[in-house]
Amino acid sequence: MGFWDYFKHSIANAGNGSGRASRSEYAVFFFVVVIAMFGPVFLGDALESRYEGVASKMGSAAGFAFGFCLVIPMYSLAARRFHDLGQSGWWALTNCWPLLIFAKGQTQANEHGDPPDAEAGAYNTIERQSLIASIRSGLNSLYWLS
Numbered sequence: 001m002g003f004w005d006y007f008k009h010s011i012a013n014a015g016n017g018s019g020r021a022s023r024s025e026y027a028v029f030f031f032v033v034v035i036a037m038f039g040p041v042f043l044g045d046a047l048e049s050r051y052e053g054v055a056s057k058m059g060s061a062a063g064f065a066f067g068f069c070l071v072i073p074m075y076s077l078a079a080r081r082f083h084d085l086g087q088s089g090w091w092a093l094t095n096c097w098p099l100l101i102f103a104k105g106q107t108q109a110n111e112h113g114d115p116p117d118a119e120a121g122a123y124n125t126i127e128r129q130s131l132i133a134s135i136r137s138g139l140n141s142l143y144w145l146s
Contacts (some may be wrong), residue, residue: 044062
């Protein structure tokens with residue numbers, strides 16, 4: 001899967017708290033959420049001197065709107081990520097989400113389903129390579145958009 005494929009998969013499964021989510025899917029979604037929430041705020045602050053108060057408020061409002069729209073997908077993805085670790089999805093309510101990027105999931109099937117990647121034997125290698133490629137792809141697409 002590519003960078004945006006992970007993000008689209010997360011959004012498509014927004015209300016689905018069952019199943020498992022890979023580290024790559026979680027890291028890409030977390031990265032996009034941070035950029036979507038704080039990008040407009042930083043942009044508004046950068047334009048503050050030119051537009052005198054309006055840009056900062058607009059940037060904060062846009063960041064809040066993005067964050068508000070992504071609350072349900074964030075919680076459901078965190079629940080599915082905890083399922084990949086073999087834990088209950090209710091742990092998503094603890095808000096220790098950044099730590100989930102570094103936790104390795106179980107390579108075998110557990111009570112929440114099969115591993116996110118079909119080849120459980122090459123799970124960690126595939127995850128690491130996929131994550132690096134996805135982040136590079138996302139950064140390149142963000143670079144070319146500006």
